[in-house]
Amino acid sequence: MIGAVSRRVLITGGNAGLGLALAKKLARHHKLLLSGRKPESEVAGILPRDAGYILADQSSPQQSAEALVRGVHDFGWDSLDNAVLNAGIGIVPDDGLDSTEAIRRTLDVNLLAAMLQAKALFPLLEKSRGTLTFIGSVAHSGSTTIPAYAASKAGLHGLGRALRSEWKGKVPVQVLHPGPAKTEMHDKAGYDPGHMRALFLEANDVAAMMAAAIAARRSPVTLSWARYLCGGAFLGRRL
Numbered sequence: 001m002i003g004a005v006s007r008r009v010l011i012t013g014g015n016a017g018l019g020l021a022l023a024k025k026l027a028r029h030h031k032l033l034l035s036g037r038k039p040e041s042e043v044a045g046i047l048p049r050d051a052g053y054i055l056a057d058q059s060s061p062q063q064s065a066e067a068l069v070r071g072v073h074d075f076g077w078d079s080l081d082n083a084v085l086n087a088g089i090g091i092v093p094d095d096g097l098d099s100t101e102a103i104r105r106t107l108d109v110n111l112l113a114a115m116l117q118a119k120a121l122f123p124l125l126e127k128s129r130g131t132l133t134f135i136g137s138v139a140h141s142g143s144t145t146i147p148a149y150a151a152s153k154a155g156l157h158g159l160g161r162a163l164r165s166e167w168k169g170k171v172p173v174q175v176l177h178p179g180p181a182k183t184e185m186h187d188k189a190g191y192d193p194g195h196m197r198a199l200f201l202e203a204n205d206v207a208a209m210m211a212a213a214i215a216a217r218r219s220p221v222t223l224s225w226a227r228y229l230c231g232g233a234f235l236g237r238r239l
């Protein structure tokens with residue numbers, strides 16, 4: 001039973017938005033290591049008490065993977081029960097076409113970093129048969145306003161499927177696709193959802209559905225209004 005024991009959980013992008021909301025949910029029962037791009041001094045006040053923090057900028061994908069592994073060992077852990085690769089960005093192009101720089105940055109942060117992190121974290125996960133979770137997006141099936149973002153999330157979807165089969169019997173792999181949620185990601189992306197924002201799910205509710213989906217280890221799972229209305233934030237097993 002997953003919920004019975006305290007787990008060692010790593011969450012990338014754990015200092016804001018959905019990652020932080022998930023961390024706050026898990027903090028009561030589990031040990032947490034969170035990562036982000038901002039220095040620890042900027043985020044220490046908002047992180048759950050006792051959570052460790054790793055500075056790992058995913059715009060340098062290989063260095064971010066090395067920083068995570070180093071950070072896990074420096075925290076005194078030799079294995080992981082869960083790694084939630086959640087950090088991500090979006091960049092809305094002015095004219096519908098991303099610049100080469102924006103495409104590279106989106107793919108580096110959202111896809112290449114997650115691929116290299118997954119590979120680097122595999123031995124730590126395998127040791128305790130831990131679960132690897134990619135946070136994708138409903139945009140993986142295509143989105144008109146953010147093509148590079150959609151491509152990065154489609155890549156994560158494919159990667160999740162491939163690793164789920166390749167690592168079968170060693171490390172369970174899943175990809176979760178949230179729908180629009182009330183975080184600062186859209187502002188940072190340069191996207192104003194206008195009155196549509198009122199229809200976005202609360203970050204806490206998406207985080208609750210993430211926790212239940214992680215415990216269930218199924219993949220892929222869409223975390224949208226349809227799941228929410230079926231009780232997805234309240235029912236099911238909990239991590």
Ligand SMILES: NC(=O)c1ccc[n+]([C@@H]2O[C@H](COP(=O)([O-])OP(=O)(O)OC[C@H]3O[C@@H](n4cnc5c(N)ncnc54)[C@H](OP(=O)(O)O)[C@@H]3O)[C@@H](O)[C@H]2O)c1
Nearest residue numbers: 013017018036037038057058059087088137180181183185
């Ligand atoms: N919000 C939504 O509507 C929505 C919908 C579907 C999927 N998602 C996905 O959910 C995940 C979390 O999104 P969110 O809404 O919580 O966004 P958010 O509030 O903007 O938080 C993004 C997180 O990613 C980290 N991050 C960004 N760039 C980074 C970099 N270069 N290196 C390391 N960390 C970096 C941020 O760290 P810093 O604060 O240190 O920069 C922050 O912790 C993303 O993968 C996103 O694509 C979100």
